[in-house]
Amino acid sequence: MKVLTPTVLTYIKVVLLVALVPAIIGFVIVLAERRFMGFMQVRLGPNRVGPKGTLQGLADLVKLVTKEDLTPARAERAVFFLSPVLAVIPALTALALIPFGPSIRLSRDVSTPLYVTDINIGLLFLLAISSIGVYGIILGGWASNNKYSLLGGLRSAAQLVSYEVPMGLALVAVLLMTRSLSLVEIVERQERIHLWFVFPGLVAFFLYFVSGVAETNRNPFDLPEAESELVSGFNTEYSGVKFAFFFLGEYTAMIIISCVAVTVFFGGWLAPFPNVKALAFLKIIPPFAWFLIKAAGFLFAYIWFRSTFPRYRFDQLMALGWKWMIPAALVNIVIVAVAILATPGRTNGLVTLSWVFGVLFVAMFLLARLRQALTRRDRLAAEPAGSRSGLKG
Amino acid sequence: MTDENRAVEHPEVPTLFDVQEMELNFGPQHPSTHGVLRLVLKVDGEKILEAIPDIGYLHRGTEKLFETETYPMGIPHTDRLDYVAAATNNHAFCLTIEKLLGVEVPRRAQLIRVMLDELQRLSSHLVWLGTSGIDLGAVTPFWYAFREREQILDFFEEYCGARLTLNCMRIGGLPFDLTPGWVERVAEFVDDLPARIDDYEQLLTDNRIWKKRTVGIGVISGEECIERGLTGPLLRASGVEWDLRRAQPYECYDELDFAIPTRVNGDTYDRYIVRVQEMRQSARILRQCIERIEPGDIRGKVPRVIKPPAEEVYASVESPKGELGFYCVSNGTNRPYRMHCRPPSFINLQALPRLAKGHLLSDLVALIGTVDIVLGEVDR
Amino acid sequence: MAEEKAPPPPTAAPAAGGEAKPKEAAPPKLGATDASGHPWVRSLSSGVPDAVVSAKEFARQVTVVVKREKVAEVARYLKEKEDFRYCVDVTAVDWKKREPRFDVVYHFYSFSKNDRIRVKCGAADGEEVPSIASVYLAADWSEREIWDMFGIRFAGHPDLRRILTWEGFNGHPLRKDFPLEGIDTGAAIYPEEWPEGAGPGPNDPNRKVVS
Numbered sequence: 001m002k003v004l005t006p007t008v009l010t011y012i013k014v015v016l017l018v019a020l021v022p023a024i025i026g027f028v029i030v031l032a033e034r035r036f037m038g039f040m041q042v043r044l045g046p047n048r049v050g051p052k053g054t055l056q057g058l059a060d061l062v063k064l065v066t067k068e069d070l071t072p073a074r075a076e077r078a079v080f081f082l083s084p085v086l087a088v089i090p091a092l093t094a095l096a097l098i099p100f101g102p103s104i105r106l107s108r109d110v111s112t113p114l115y116v117t118d119i120n121i122g123l124l125f126l127l128a129i130s131s132i133g134v135y136g137i138i139l140g141g142w143a144s145n146n147k148y149s150l151l152g153g154l155r156s157a158a159q160l161v162s163y164e165v166p167m168g169l170a171l172v173a174v175l176l177m178t179r180s181l182s183l184v185e186i187v188e189r190q191e192r193i194h195l196w197f198v199f200p201g202l203v204a205f206f207l208y209f210v211s212g213v214a215e216t217n218r219n220p221f222d223l224p225e226a227e228s229e230l231v232s233g234f235n236t237e238y239s240g241v242k243f244a245f246f247f248l249g250e251y252t253a254m255i256i257i258s259c260v261a262v263t264v265f266f267g268g269w270l271a272p273f274p275n276v277k278a279l280a281f282l283k284i285i286p287p288f289a290w291f292l293i294k295a296a297g298f299l300f301a302y303i304w305f306r307s308t309f310p311r312y313r314f315d316q317l318m319a320l321g322w323k324w325m326i327p328a329a330l331v332n333i334v335i336v337a338v339a340i341l342a343t344p345g346r347t348n349g350l351v352t353l354s355w356v357f358g359v360l361f362v363a364m365f366l367l368a369r370l371r372q373a374l375t376r377r378d379r380l381a382a383e384p385a386g387s388r389s390g391l392k393g
Numbered sequence: 394m395t396d397e398n399r400a401v402e403h404p405e406v407p408t409l410f411d412v413q414e415m416e417l418n419f420g421p422q423h424p425s426t427h428g429v430l431r432l433v434l435k436v437d438g439e440k441i442l443e444a445i446p447d448i449g450y451l452h453r454g455t456e457k458l459f460e461t462e463t464y465p466m467g468i469p470h471t472d473r474l475d476y477v478a479a480a481t482n483n484h485a486f487c488l489t490i491e492k493l494l495g496v497e498v499p500r501r502a503q504l505i506r507v508m509l510d511e512l513q514r515l516s517s518h519l520v521w522l523g524t525s526g527i528d529l530g531a532v533t534p535f536w537y538a539f540r541e542r543e544q545i546l547d548f549f550e551e552y553c554g555a556r557l558t559l560n561c562m563r564i565g566g567l568p569f570d571l572t573p574g575w576v577e578r579v580a581e582f583v584d585d586l587p588a589r590i591d592d593y594e595q596l597l598t599d600n601r602i603w604k605k606r607t608v609g610i611g612v613i614s615g616e617e618c619i620e621r622g623l624t625g626p627l628l629r630a631s632g633v634e635w636d637l638r639r640a641q642p643y644e645c646y647d648e649l650d651f652a653i654p655t656r657v658n659g660d661t662y663d664r665y666i667v668r669v670q671e672m673r674q675s676a677r678i679l680r681q682c683i684e685r686i687e688p689g690d691i692r693g694k695v696p697r698v699i700k701p702p703a704e705e706v707y708a709s710v711e712s713p714k715g716e717l718g719f720y721c722v723s724n725g726t727n728r729p730y731r732m733h734c735r736p737p738s739f740i741n742l743q744a745l746p747r748l749a750k751g752h753l754l755s756d757l758v759a760l761i762g763t764v765d766i767v768l769g770e771v772d773r
Numbered sequence: 774m775a776e777e778k779a780p781p782p783p784t785a786a787p788a789a790g791g792e793a794k795p796k797e798a799a800p801p802k803l804g805a806t807d808a809s810g811h812p813w814v815r816s817l818s819s820g821v822p823d824a825v826v827s828a829k830e831f832a833r834q835v836t837v838v839v840k841r842e843k844v845a846e847v848a849r850y851l852k853e854k855e856d857f858r859y860c861v862d863v864t865a866v867d868w869k870k871r872e873p874r875f876d877v878v879y880h881f882y883s884f885s886k887n888d889r890i891r892v893k894c895g896a897a898d899g900e901e902v903p904s905i906a907s908v909y910l911a912a913d914w915s916e917r918e919i920w921d922m923f924g925i926r927f928a929g930h931p932d933l934r935r936i937l938t939w940e941g942f943n944g945h946p947l948r949k950d951f952p953l954e955g956i957d958t959g960a961a962i963y964p965e966e967w968p969e970g971a972g973p974g975p976n977d978p979n980r981k982v983v984s
Binding site for chain 2: 804805831832834836858859860861862864866867878880884887889891909910911912913914915922935936937938939946947951953955
């Protein structure tokens with residue numbers, strides 16, 4: 001009688017995910033963020049606790065767990081207690097669908113895929129589940145009995161709900177290419193057509209990732225929780241474990257967005273250039289390592305954004321989402337649809353679209369640089385004399 | 394009961410569609426108020442209808458203390474006024490008393506005083522840049538700016554022993570002479586500075602998000618600035634090219650070659666550009682002073698006990714925040730009868746309600762940063 | 774005042790060798806001169822009749838003493854006719870034993886003349902001074918500060934309330950009879966006993982000087 005039945009394996013995977021992912025967040029991602037941000041800011045991050053600061057996550061965890069559990073007077077106790085939970089559970093649930101790798105062989109007759117489950121409406125389920133996370137934020141802000149938290153929670157909710165639309169629309173464009181909502185199918189289709197969906201879906205990718213940053217309340221869209229605005233917004237009154245949960249929820253959402261971006265756009269667990277003989281050595285890296293490398297790249301992008309950009313004001317943020325990203329997403333859908341319909345049954349349309357988008361992207365990049373150079377030249381001309389010249393008088 | 398019924402029976406209770414004015418308290422403890430500033434805001438949603446500053450949290454009775462101490466004892470008190478730019482405070486104080494006495498400051502002391510002033514201007518603008526950036530979400534320029542500021546504070550520490558509350562000027566000149574190598578080290582620092590300022594500018598000046606947060610925010614015309622007595626970068630960003638160092642030069646500013654950065658729009662972005670330009674011009678001034686430095690006295694002929702004639706005088710300098718002046722009334726004794734400080738931040742802060750009206754809450758944070766107040770000066 | 778860049782006339786004590794500090798205080802080197810003939814003063818006398826009381830000049834700064842009731846008119850005249858558009862500062866001095874007790878001092882600056890003028894007016898304890906906040910917006914908070922610190926009321930000020938202390942504070946700190954060490958305001962400690970921030974009044978035995 002086999003012990004490792006698929007059911008048992010699924011339970012093991014669930015336990016591993018729920019145990020490992022928060023641990024990785026606490027120990028690796030938070031530390032990486034603080035260290036990398038530090039390097040970008042000409043300083044070292046935390047490097048005292050443990051070798052190179054590796055135990056900093058443990059120290060933070062102990063601190064948060066041992067903090068006094070405060071509930072503000074006249075706060076809604078039940079909701080105050082439950083809203084961090086509401087913020088975390090949907091994010092952790094969504095982890096169940098992320099395909100970290102293809103089937104691996106555990107022993108002679110046991111092999112299991114590296115994901116908890118794969119349902120045929122995977123993407124839709126993910127979007128739906130992440131929408132539930134918004135409740136945690138709204139209720140958290142409201143339950144604190146604090147004007148600032150209320151404002152922060154409402155802002156955050158409006159932001160999250162608004163940016164789900166371009167995110168979904170961007171994914172619809174990819175849907176047209178894959179004809180399936182199942183995440184594993186998406187990866188397998190990318191394998192079959194030898195083309196990662198980022199190329200024909202370049203616009204969709206940008207829209208998706210930027211919406212993803214907005215969805216997780218990260219810089220440059222972190223107005224609802226900015227310290228200098230409303231003193232940390234909706235999670236002002238939360239301390240200790242409750243704050244840890246909000247924090248965890250936010251970082252798990254970051255991981256989800258990154259993993260979905262990798263899966264849908266960057267080929268999931270696929271190695272790059274599988275058909276090029278010269279790069280066959282890349283096969284040494286196992287598929288789930290490829291996945292993790294790519295996801296780590298996106299998380300690094302999150303960290304990079306945070307240390308570079310100022311933040312958008314709230315009305316500018318909403319204008320960006322509604323007035324620019326949604327129309328762009330809709331137009332993108334039409335373009336992709338035309339490309340696919342023009343070449344029924346074959347993928348040449350997608351390849352052509354990739355080239356078109358690629359050329360346009362490079363052209364726009366160069367134009368932007370040109371514009372920047374011209375602006376800079378005008379600005380330097382307008383400066384008073386002797387500003388940058390040699391300091392010789 | 395329905396809304397309509399409730400409106401009829403309880404007219405004082407607002408219904409869903411009544412516009413409610415919310416009163417928010419901003420400060421005095423708040424990460425963005427740059428000190429203990431309290432603003433009582435009346436907001437309609439996000440829009441600010443009124444912003445009423447409530448100051449006085451840092452009032453220490455400095456002007457009364459001046460009256461009870463002798464003239465030289467007052468100099469450390471001036472450090473605590475604009476504590477970010479202490480040297481200019483000392484300078485203004487000393488200038489006032491030198492004017493009362495009719496004392497001439499020797500050339501070497503003049504050059505060193507200008508160098509200290511300009512280093513202090515750099516330091517103050519670096520603080521402004523870093524904190525402005527952080528308020529608007531750009532966390533990185535803060536660290537870059539403070540890296541430079543650390544070097545400047547090291548120079549001050551080497552010179553007078555203190556980093557922040559310097560007490561680095563005396564009536565008639567300076568307390569100490571420069572240590573050997575100080576000028577060379579400052580020269581090295583000044584050589585590196587334009588590249589560093591380029592670093593800050595690269596992150597912010599052409600950044601689309603930065604421009605969106607600052608262009609068109611807090612627009613004020615030059616006429617209105619003069620009307621409201623605003624000075625410093627606020628005035629210059631609104632088109633009025635007026636700088637006390639050029640209009641009424643003191644020390645050796647009249648022989649130094651520097652430009653007055655001026656912009657025309659009078660919004661937050663222009664004030665940002667003006668201050669960054671001023672940093673560059675400060676580097677230029679420093680270089681010229683370093684080239685002109687010559688051996689000599691560091692203190693003019695000042696009597697041992699300072700008893701000015703029983704007259705009154707006003708003298709001012711261009712501090713990083715604006716026109717900083719001292720009005721001194723002497724009664725012939727060795728203590729001032731009345732010593733009043735005209736602080737630029739106090740006058741500039743008056744304009745904040747006017748600047749903030751109609752803008753959103755997030756802009757208020759940008760505006761407090763752009764007016765660049767120091768509460769020590771506002772409250773004295 | 775004219776350009777201040779030229780140094781003042783050399784001191785009476787000769788700059789001989791290393792003798793840096795004379796034993797006694799040096800005699801005043803510059804004396805104040807009467808400035809009634811100064812062009813601005815003459816223009817002011819003709820523009821606002823019966824306002825100027827006296828004028829003097831010291832260290833190339835002109836001080837004009839005007840009558841208290843005419844201060845607002847003087848300010849308006851200086852702003853509109855003599856182009857002193859920038860109100861630098863408004864402050865006050867408490868001359869304890871003198872009559873009138875206070876001097877309210879205004880500094881104005883003209884961009885075209887590149888110079889400042891000082892206007893003073895005397896105000897007795899309890900007298901009101903016309904406010905110039907309608908003429909110069911910059912004077913708004915300065916006049917509030919004078920009310921707070923000295924107790925001089927300004928007639929016509931839009932919002933005359935205390936600015937550096939709080940409403941209900943008992944006393945005017947920069948007056949010469951206000952103790953340096955401060956007074957017991959009892960403010961936060963006994964809110965039920967004393968009115969908001971006021972503390973014990975001047976004749977209350979509980980009032981003590983806080984040292």
